[in-house]
Amino acid sequence: MHTAIAPSFVCVLTALQYVSAIDVPLKAPLSWDEASEKARNFVSQLKLSEKIGLATGSYGSPPFLPCVGTLAPIERLNYSGLCMSDGPNGVNRADGVSVFASGITVAATWDRRLMHERGLALGEEFRMKGIHVLLGPSTGPMGRHPRGGRNWEGFGPDPYLAGVAMSESVSGIVANGVQTSSKHYIGNEQETQRVPSTRDDGTVIEAISANIDDRTLHELYLWPFANAIRAGTSSVMCAYSRLNQTYSCANSEILKAILKDELAFPGYVVSDWGATHSTVNFAEAGLDLEMPGNVTGSGIPCYFGDELLEAVQANNVSTKRLDDMATRVMTPYFRLNQDMDFPAMDPATGPTFLVTQFGHGSPLARAYAEVPALDVRADHARGIRELGAAGTVLLKNVNGALPLTNETSFALFGNGLPDPTIGSAFVPPRAEDVPEGFEMGALDIGGGSGSMRHTNLVSPLEAIRNKVNALGGRVQLLLDNNEIAAGRFSTIYPTPQVCLLFLKAYASEGTDRPDLNLQWNATMAVESTAALCPNTIVVTHGPGVVLMPWANNENVTAILAAHYPGEEIGNSITDVLWGTVEPSGRLPYSIPMEESDAGPPILILPENTTNPSAWTEDFVEGQMIDYRYFDASPGQEPLYEFGFGLSYTEFEMGESLNARLVVDSLNRYANKSMGIEPGGLVDLWTNVAVVTVNITNSGHRAGAAVPQVYVSLPQDTTPQGTPVKVLRGFSKLYLQPGETQQAKWELMRRDLSYWDVEEREWVIPRGSIYLSSGFSSADLRANTMITNG
Numbered sequence: 001m002h003t004a005i006a007p008s009f010v011c012v013l014t015a016l017q018y019v020s021a022i023d024v025p026l027k028a029p030l031s032w033d034e035a036s037e038k039a040r041n042f043v044s045q046l047k048l049s050e051k052i053g054l055a056t057g058s059y060g061s062p063p064f065l066p067c068v069g070t071l072a073p074i075e076r077l078n079y080s081g082l083c084m085s086d087g088p089n090g091v092n093r094a095d096g097v098s099v100f101a102s103g104i105t106v107a108a109t110w111d112r113r114l115m116h117e118r119g120l121a122l123g124e125e126f127r128m129k130g131i132h133v134l135l136g137p138s139t140g141p142m143g144r145h146p147r148g149g150r151n152w153e154g155f156g157p158d159p160y161l162a163g164v165a166m167s168e169s170v171s172g173i174v175a176n177g178v179q180t181s182s183k184h185y186i187g188n189e190q191e192t193q194r195v196p197s198t199r200d201d202g203t204v205i206e207a208i209s210a211n212i213d214d215r216t217l218h219e220l221y222l223w224p225f226a227n228a229i230r231a232g233t234s235s236v237m238c239a240y241s242r243l244n245q246t247y248s249c250a251n252s253e254i255l256k257a258i259l260k261d262e263l264a265f266p267g268y269v270v271s272d273w274g275a276t277h278s279t280v281n282f283a284e285a286g287l288d289l290e291m292p293g294n295v296t297g298s299g300i301p302c303y304f305g306d307e308l309l310e311a312v313q314a315n316n317v318s319t320k321r322l323d324d325m326a327t328r329v330m331t332p333y334f335r336l337n338q339d340m341d342f343p344a345m346d347p348a349t350g351p352t353f354l355v356t357q358f359g360h361g362s363p364l365a366r367a368y369a370e371v372p373a374l375d376v377r378a379d380h381a382r383g384i385r386e387l388g389a390a391g392t393v394l395l396k397n398v399n400g401a402l403p404l405t406n407e408t409s410f411a412l413f414g415n416g417l418p419d420p421t422i423g424s425a426f427v428p429p430r431a432e433d434v435p436e437g438f439e440m441g442a443l444d445i446g447g448g449s450g451s452m453r454h455t456n457l458v459s460p461l462e463a464i465r466n467k468v469n470a471l472g473g474r475v476q477l478l479l480d481n482n483e484i485a486a487g488r489f490s491t492i493y494p495t496p497q498v499c500l501l502f503l504k505a506y507a508s509e510g511t512d513r514p515d516l517n518l519q520w521n522a523t524m525a526v527e528s529t530a531a532l533c534p535n536t537i538v539v540t541h542g543p544g545v546v547l548m549p550w551a552n553n554e555n556v557t558a559i560l561a562a563h564y565p566g567e568e569i570g571n572s573i574t575d576v577l578w579g580t581v582e583p584s585g586r587l588p589y590s591i592p593m594e595e596s597d598a599g600p601p602i603l604i605l606p607e608n609t610t611n612p613s614a615w616t617e618d619f620v621e622g623q624m625i626d627y628r629y630f631d632a633s634p635g636q637e638p639l640y641e642f643g644f645g646l647s648y649t650e651f652e653m654g655e656s657l658n659a660r661l662v663v664d665s666l667n668r669y670a671n672k673s674m675g676i677e678p679g680g681l682v683d684l685w686t687n688v689a690v691v692t693v694n695i696t697n698s699g700h701r702a703g704a705a706v707p708q709v710y711v712s713l714p715q716d717t718t719p720q721g722t723p724v725k726v727l728r729g730f731s732k733l734y735l736q737p738g739e740t741q742q743a744k745w746e747l748m749r750r751d752l753s754y755w756d757v758e759e760r761e762w763v764i765p766r767g768s769i770y771l772s773s774g775f776s777s778a779d780l781r782a783n784t785m786i787t788n789g
Helices: 032-044 048-054 103-109 112-128 159-174 214-221 223-231 252-262 280-285 305-313 319-335 349-358 380-390 460-470 481-485 522-532 569-577 627-631
Strands: 069-071 082-085 179-185 209-211 235-238 268-271 393-397 409-413 474-478 498-504 536-541 556-561 616-618 651-653 658-661 687-697 703-705 708-712 726-730 733-735 740-748 754-756 761-763 767-774 780-788
Touching: 032 319, 048 305, 048 319, 103 112, 103 159, 103 380, 112 159, 112 380, 159 179, 159 214, 159 223, 159 726, 179 223, 214 223, 214 754, 223 235, 252 280, 268 319, 280 305, 280 319, 305 319, 380 569, 409 460, 460 474, 460 569, 481 522, 498 522, 522 536, 536 569, 556 569, 658 780, 687 703, 687 733, 687 767, 687 780, 708 740, 726 740, 733 740
Parallel strands: 179 235, 209 616, 235 268, 409 474, 409 498, 498 536, 536 556
Antiparallel strands: 069 082, 393 556, 651 687, 658 687, 687 740, 703 733, 708 726, 708 767, 754 761, 767 780
16 A cells, blocks of 8 residues: 555644553454444434545544544544554554564464464554554465565465465454454555556556456455455455456455455455545445545545545435445444544654654654654564564575584675664655665565564674674674675685575565565675585575575575564574574475566566556466466476475374365255355355374474375366365474374365356365375375265
8 A cells, every 4th residue: 555645734642642452451352243233323323424434534524644544533422533554564654563574474484373473463562552453464465476566465375375374363463452454455466557657648547457267266366355354354455456457446346246245244345545546436336435535635536525425415326335334334343342442542653653754854743742652562572583483494404504503603694684774664765766675784574564663673693693602603794795796705714614694685565576586696695605605504585486596506505585574583593593493484485496487477568558458467377376387387396395394303294194074975065054154155164074194203303394285176077277286274283303293184165165157156076086285285295085976
């Protein structure tokens, strides 16, 4: 989303009082039905203009400045309004907050507990800051294009893994009484031309259209949204882009037919900031709330507000529809008891927001009194440190180069080591102006609305230096990647026992990555370092897929993909390097050998395009992205496959994969008599089979195994385009040396079904459904089958 430019109105916050969420016992959420009834009663008391105010950001009174999105209060009914804020990785543009790990790091943990605990901590910080709505989590984009600028915010290209992460994140956040806005719905897979543009002659060139067939939409891109809805997400944010030639926020097929009817979503649909382009079409298609709405000076037109009022008065939008919009907006507010003892906004939020956006010299910032921020971090650094380590993937480890043990002489190389020289936050004027990000400093989070200000940051340089000093060792430094790439190592003497090279790749909202390479002369830096040092360990911090043409260099003894792990970046990687924590991360994507195998390219058209609808792309690959693409492409192999990751110990899997049905028979169609709830037909979420296999730690250290189970539907009784296999279960088992545990997966009806486009429902195919289990998508060690007559 874009951040609306602050309006001319200034609201001084120094007199506000806040209530700590920790000190207020939280009430359990109401049922959706109970909350909806309270919302209907509330809406029945509203004037027409007040109903419009619930469908339009900041309509009816001056906006509450520090919130990126607001709803005006209705004082006569004791409704204090609504505050929305970015983002999926922590409270954006705020002080006294934590910078949490990115979504792709969370996915790399393959750990439900850590996913949920991160959600709990996020919800706590938003609540204590007085923010009602967290604009996240994100599962769009999923990563059809590995170069997508916002892939790092989401949970990767596999719908099952992303769905689990969405579910755990949403449930954790709402447990603290904070609303979630799951985004960006749907097919929002690139930043390039995500919004319409206007030529010099006034011609409007429409935003890119993702043309996706119904089956691919359901089985791939919609899947994790269904998880979010079932977990209780309050709202769904529709995307900037178009889907099948219609803007997502005006697409009645995806908003009404799929989201609200098929998935029984009871909450509200909110536009991304500026994603609304007209009034009647958008309102009638299913958009419930326009953001940022009526914000003077934002530069973003408002199509609801007065225009919606006129449309209702002219009966172009029905009063019934308006009541539905207002009721949907209010339902999560009552469901999460936000009408009871919700903390007021931290008074430091205003000045922090304004200084971050406009600097100390802006008139708006000078109008605010500078007050200390409420510190809401509690002990969240501990969890960030743990998750950052757990999301680190060990890709190569020759002759036990890691963990480090008795080494005392180190060289630390690379511009990803120190504190960022740009300060506590990277706030470029436009993302496309700095596609490579900042040159010098640790990169623990990406850019855009999902980025953060650092209240505290532990750099790799700080953490490693403290560790080596405590061990009585020596550290030599060379941070300039240009010097490293050129092989100018005259300052390094004696030759160290270990060379640790830290590389990075930046990604941000607003622009797509120019390529999949690590930046700042990374490849030459590896080659030069490896020529000097026969024990070169490479650590990468990046947004997901990065090419590693140097991976097979014999002097590169270990590779760690550490993603964007948040503010404890240094402590997390140090814990892994010295084996305080065993590297239990696994890839939530595949790393190709060449960019040509990385999936469909980003669509880029000439700047002088004159056809208003030229930006359109057919998703002809269907579901065949990432490991599904490699499965469907004989002879094509990734460098490192989906689900892969090494450990400091070894694991074995039993040869016997056992599966048993827990229902009398596998009926082809879901039992509609069981009803429908948020997330879809109840029967789709019914467990129909249990799969088990034994996992043994056969090594000499304790560690965590990540066994995975894949489902292969019969090719002869399913339509063309069925993937060879799809992930449908995973576990994370911590095992002592010699210990054996049973991995157990409960498969739901939806896990064994495909979307029938003719019947428009989920169907379990006839024939043999094969189940396979292993430690990655390419390392499958046990199998069995279920026969559906």
